[in-house]
Amino acid sequence: MRPHFIYNTMTSIYYLCKQDADKAQQVILDFNSYLRRNFTAIVKEGTIPFSEELEHVRAYLAVEQVRFEGKLYVKFDTPHTSFRIPPLTIQPLIENAVKHGVDPELEPLYITIRTRETENGSEIIVEDSGPGFEPQKLSEVGGNCDSPHIALDNIRERLSTLCHGSITITPR
Numbered sequence: 001m002r003p004h005f006i007y008n009t010m011t012s013i014y015y016l017c018k019q020d021a022d023k024a025q026q027v028i029l030d031f032n033s034y035l036r037r038n039f040t041a042i043v044k045e046g047t048i049p050f051s052e053e054l055e056h057v058r059a060y061l062a063v064e065q066v067r068f069e070g071k072l073y074v075k076f077d078t079p080h081t082s083f084r085i086p087p088l089t090i091q092p093l094i095e096n097a098v099k100h101g102v103d104p105e106l107e108p109l110y111i112t113i114r115t116r117e118t119e120n121g122s123e124i125i126v127e128d129s130g131p132g133f134e135p136q137k138l139s140e141v142g143g144n145c146d147s148p149h150i151a152l153d154n155i156r157e158r159l160s161t162l163c164h165g166s167i168t169i170t171p172r
Contacts, residue, residue: 002095002099005095008067009027009031009063009067012027012063012066012067013027013028013031016066023066026062026066027062027063027066030059030062030063031059031063033055033056033059034056034059034060034063037052037055037056037059038056038088038091040087041056041087041088044087046086046162047084047085047086047087047162047163048084048085048086048087049081049083049084050081050082050083050084050085050115050122050124051081052087053085053087053088053089053090053091054076054078054081054090054113056088056090056091057090057091057094057113058076060091060094060095061074061094061098061111064098064102068098068102068109070108071102071104071108071109072098072102072108072109072111073108073109073110073111074110074111074112074113075110075111075112075113076112076113077112077113077114077115078113078114078115079115079116080115080116080117080122081115083121083122084163085124085159085163085165086155086158086159086162086163088155089155089158089159090113090124090126092151092154092155093126093155094111094113094126096151097109097111097126097128097130098111100130100131101128101129101130101131102130106130106131107129108129109128109129109130110128110129111126111127111128111129112125112126112127112128113125113126114127121165127172132171132172152167152169155167
């Protein structure tokens, strides 16, 4: 969890208290849900129902959508949720998309989260309209813990170890 996210959320709530008290209350509830799920996920071993991870993602995005009003849009197409994944698998991907994709100088960021059942199990697709990885940086996303992609390496390892899954990152 990035400290800046906490500071920015608290600042957003502070300003919303005067402008729109109902919205401020909703952001507090969403932020509380996010924090509770984040702290719970950190201590969990094994896998969790995908629906839990999805609720964590929804809480995070609800807070960020208030902060980036008009610059962040999200679509969920998740009819298949009857599977388990390691905690904090999708949320860091979404957080990374927001961090690198929301920019006042750029067009709004659109994120789509989809799930589907396949012959081999379950597939989660996270797409965003952000700038993406540079092609040479994409090839660096691997097993090197010294790389700037520690979160991706961690997700890759937990998916492989805990549920024999994998992660694939491709440019649009």
